Amino acid sequence: MIFYKRDAPLFIKGCCIYFGCFSMATLTRQDLNFGQVVADILCEFLEVAIHLILYVREIYPSGIFQKRKKYNVPVQMSCHPELNQYIQDTLHCVKPLIQKNEAEKVVMVIMDKEHHPVERFVFEISQPPLLSISSETLLSHVEQLLRAMILKISVCDAVLDNNPPGCTFTLLVHTREAATRNMEKVQVIKDFPWIVADEQEVHMEEAKLIPLKTMTSDILKMQLYVEERTQKN
Amino acid sequence: MDYLYLDNIDEFVNDQNKIVTYKWLSLTLGVHVNTAKQMLYHYLQQKRNEGSGTPLHATYLVSGKCVENGSKCHKVSVVREDKLNAVKAKMDVTISVHVYSVQRAELKDSSPLYNTDYDAVKENIKNCNKYSTIRCAAAVPMSSAEVQRAQEMALVPPAGKEISKTGLNENTSATPKPSAKQPAGIMGMFASKNASKSQESSKEVKTEQKDDSSLVETSKSKTASKANPMSNLFGKSAQKKADEKPNKSVKEETAASSTAPAIMEQSQTSPKSKIDIKDEQSKVSSALKVESKDTRNKTKRPEVVDSDDEKMESQQKKRRRIKKPQPDSSDDEVVPDSPPVPNVQTPSPKKQVKREPVSHQEESSEVKRRKRRRVLKSHTFVDEEGSFVTEKGYVSESYSESEEEPEPNSQAKDSSSLKQSFGKREEEKKEKREKKTSTANKPTKQPSIMGFFQKK
Numbered sequence: 001m002i003f004y005k006r007d008a009p010l011f012i013k014g015c016c017i018y019f020g021c022f023s024m025a026t027l028t029r030q031d032l033n034f035g036q037v038v039a040d041i042l043c044e045f046l047e048v049a050i051h052l053i054l055y056v057r058e059i060y061p062s063g064i065f066q067k068r069k070k071y072n073v074p075v076q077m078s079c080h081p082e083l084n085q086y087i088q089d090t091l092h093c094v095k096p097l098i099q100k101n102e103a104e105k106v107v108m109v110i111m112d113k114e115h116h117p118v119e120r121f122v123f124e125i126s127q128p129p130l131l132s133i134s135s136e137t138l139l140s141h142v143e144q145l146l147r148a149m150i151l152k153i154s155v156c157d158a159v160l161d162n163n164p165p166g167c168t169f170t171l172l173v174h175t176r177e178a179a180t181r182n183m184e185k186v187q188v189i190k191d192f193p194w195i196v197a198d199e200q201e202v203h204m205e206e207a208k209l210i211p212l213k214t215m216t217s218d219i220l221k222m223q224l225y226v227e228e229r230t231q232k233n
Numbered sequence: 234m235d236y237l238y239l240d241n242i243d244e245f246v247n248d249q250n251k252i253v254t255y256k257w258l259s260l261t262l263g264v265h266v267n268t269a270k271q272m273l274y275h276y277l278q279q280k281r282n283e284g285s286g287t288p289l290h291a292t293y294l295v296s297g298k299c300v301e302n303g304s305k306c307h308k309v310s311v312v313r314e315d316k317l318n319a320v321k322a323k324m325d326v327t328i329s330v331h332v333y334s335v336q337r338a339e340l341k342d343s344s345p346l347y348n349t350d351y352d353a354v355k356e357n358i359k360n361c362n363k364y365s366t367i368r369c370a371a372a373v374p375m376s377s378a379e380v381q382r383a384q385e386m387a388l389v390p391p392a393g394k395e396i397s398k399t400g401l402n403e404n405t406s407a408t409p410k411p412s413a414k415q416p417a418g419i420m421g422m423f424a425s426k427n428a429s430k431s432q433e434s435s436k437e438v439k440t441e442q443k444d445d446s447s448l449v450e451t452s453k454s455k456t457a458s459k460a461n462p463m464s465n466l467f468g469k470s471a472q473k474k475a476d477e478k479p480n481k482s483v484k485e486e487t488a489a490s491s492t493a494p495a496i497m498e499q500s501q502t503s504p505k506s507k508i509d510i511k512d513e514q515s516k517v518s519s520a521l522k523v524e525s526k527d528t529r530n531k532t533k534r535p536e537v538v539d540s541d542d543e544k545m546e547s548q549q550k551k552r553r554r555i556k557k558p559q560p561d562s563s564d565d566e567v568v569p570d571s572p573p574v575p576n577v578q579t580p581s582p583k584k585q586v587k588r589e590p591v592s593h594q595e596e597s598s599e600v601k602r603r604k605r606r607r608v609l610k611s612h613t614f615v616d617e618e619g620s621f622v623t624e625k626g627y628v629s630e631s632y633s634e635s636e637e638e639p640e641p642n643s644q645a646k647d648s649s650s651l652k653q654s655f656g657k658r659e660e661e662k663k664e665k666r667e668k669k670t671s672t673a674n675k676p677t678k679q680p681s682i683m684g685f686f687q688k689k
Contacts (some may be wrong), residue, residue: 039366056341060682067344074344080682144352151252158250158338194274218449 018121035099037125038219043091044070044100045146046123047222050087050171051155053076053121057110057160059167068123071147085154089170093194097175101127105174109201113166118232119205138218145215152213159210161232172197206230243333252336252349259364260353266365272575273332287337291319292346294333297324311343431622475508 048070055065055076060083065076078084097103101126111121172192209226214223241262245251259269280289295306295317296309311333314321321327333348354361359374375383613623 062341062453064682064685067342073348074342076344082681147348147351151345151348152250154340154348155250155252155336155338229462 007047028057033097034219035101037097039095041142041146042094042125042220042222045149046086046094046106047091048075048077048150049123049153052150053108054078056082056123056154056157056171057119057163057167059110059163059169060163062147063073069086071143071150073150074101078125087171094173098125098174102175103173107130107172107174108162108169109172110167111201112164112232115168115200116229117201118167119160120204120207120227122225122227124225126221142217142219145217149213149215149222152224156212156226159212161230164232172201183186189213204229238272239276239279242272243280244334246276246337252334252338252340252345254334254346254349255332257353260357260361266366269364270331273335277332277335289337290314290339291522292340293336294331296326296329297321297327299324308471311346313340322351322451338448392555393631645652 003026014193015157051065052075054060055062055078060078060080061078063082064078064080066079067074068077069075094103094106105122106125109119109124110121111117204227208228208230209225211225215221242253242258245253245258253273255266255269258264258272259266262269264272277289278293291314292311292451293314294309294311296307298305299304299308301308305451308324308326309319310644315331334349338345340346357363362368390612576667611623613621
């Protein structure tokens with residue numbers, strides 16, 4: 001089995017080392033491939049965020065979650081192997097899209113028993129065209145911003161109504177242009193193909209928009225908001 | 234008195250949907266912590282009296298003396314408002330109670346509280362106790378030479394560090410103990426499941442060829458040092474068990490030597506991430522404990538466990554903890570930067586410890602599961618009820634199948650009580666599972682874990 005991490009072990013380690021020690025190391029363009037760095041950071045963050053949303057919105061029982069550490073703060077991650085595998089595989093496939101800056105949005109849709117969406121957590125991603133690497137504390141700054149995002153997700157239940165019981169979730173990716181055509185040709189993970197999403201999952205009727213957090217940094221811009229159905233039951 | 238602060242707090246809590254802890258408030262407004270606590274209290278009173286608008290939730294810090302497990306201790310905990318009276322009643326003497334935080338959201342666990350204070354403290358790291366009442370004359374910032382020396386020391390194996398932490402945590406209470414047991418119940422299901430699953434999977438992979446002996450050695454030293462923080466978490470009464478633990482878990486480690494596989498591959502990051510876990514543990518066991526926030530306590534698993542099961546659990550838990558540091562992207566541990574240390578752990582393939590193939594497979598499957606390295610093997614068979622069940626690799630949905638298979642491993646013991654309680658629901662689950670596998674026509678597989686949990 002191949003983890004996505006294996007494809008770029010150096011880069012992951014590079015990133016995480018920086019995150020680990022509030023490093024003063026400078027990134028130079030020659031050393032690292034930026035697209036990959038950003039994609040790694042983003043995919044790690046998305047994994048944590050998805051697990052946290054599952055915990056906070058009570059999609060799965062809290063017993064399967066365990067406290068782990070990320071960005072120096074405790075976060076809840078699931079221990080269920082299939083669930084983790086699903087999330088990992090999905091993000092593994094999303095990664096190449098992010099690397100090429102073709103992913104516009106990553107959406108986590110929460111659906112009720114009839115598969116009608118009740119909530120959509122939308123992560124809008126954009127990368128500035130010129131990646132500037134001026135700051136020495138770039139990565140620790142990014143870590144701080146991601147920490148703030150995590151915090152905002154933790155308190156999002158104050159602004160959202162409760163979900164009906166028996167909800168499930170799915171992950172969608174909105175890409176720019178025709179990026180997915182390439183994806184279909186190359187099956188990134190075996191037995192894990194992507195399909196075009198159903199219309200009913202993409203659009204939600206009577207949606208309320210609730211912004212959660214925006215972050216802007218030199219390497220990445222991200223906006224997190226929630227589309228919530230007005231009547232959930 | 235100037236009441237502007239009420240508006241400030243109102244803005245933070247209601248408009249910005251922030252969690253306002255007293256520490257954060259004191260650093261933000263530049264006031265003494267006691268003033269901040271009073272401000273929060275005043276704000277809470279005012280809002281409650283008005284009785285309007287959005288509901289507010291608060292957490293309190295309660296400290297007092299109580300007798301736990303036969304020993305007197307001074308307990309400090311952060312509790313949710315609804316548990317406040319219960320906790321106060323449990324204490325012999327309540328020494329202090331004050332508002333810890335005010336927020337709109339109903340927090341499910343204590344992580345956001347820590348997160349809130351983190352950045353505020355980090356910014357003011359040089360004078361973060363400017364407004365606090367805790368003073369220590371000996372707490373003086375180190376000179377840069379001392380800092381360098383400390384950094385060099387940090388690269389040396391962390392065994393010594395663990396022991397010093399033991400001393401610090403001596404006085405903390407054992408509240409994590411019940412919560413630690415509860416997750417072990419559900420987590421135990423993952424472990425035992427994979428144990429039985431592995432018997433079926435024939436594809437072992439190169440995993441077993443990795444070095445077992447070096448893992449045994451390192452795990453021995455790890456377990457010794459592991460014992461100390463672990464025992465702190467479980468409280469003084471469990472210290473006796475802790476002594477037994479190293480022996481037993483060492484044996485288990487040797488038996489489970491095939492954990493070597495994936496662990497060794499990324500062994501470089503293991504030592505430091507173990508430190509991270511310990512950091513986390515010590516944070517958890519330090520002054521602030523959110524006992525009542527841990528909703529795991531409410532899960533179905535009955536607390537009646539006899540001592541054998543307890544040992545098994547704690548061993549298992551211990552083994553899990555030891556394995557947990559094994560780095561993995563989805564573990565999301567902060568990967569450490571300790572280049573010298575990996576040399577110690579580099580596998581030198583030599584002798585292969587021969588154990589029961591069963592336990593090998595169990596451990597490798599357990600590790601595999603943890604490493605997200607799953608052997609994708611599909612089994613489709615007709616079970617008792619005549620329903621088709623497809624099971625893949627270490628899919629945990631097939632919980633009830635594991636009951637049918639023989640479980641030679643002692644790990645099964647601690648999940649046996651769980652199984653009894655699940656036995657009734659077996660039928661329903663099987664039906665549900667059928668439905669789920671049939672409706673899983675989308676290639677993006679939706680994990681169905683209804684088979685696991687009878688609750689909620």
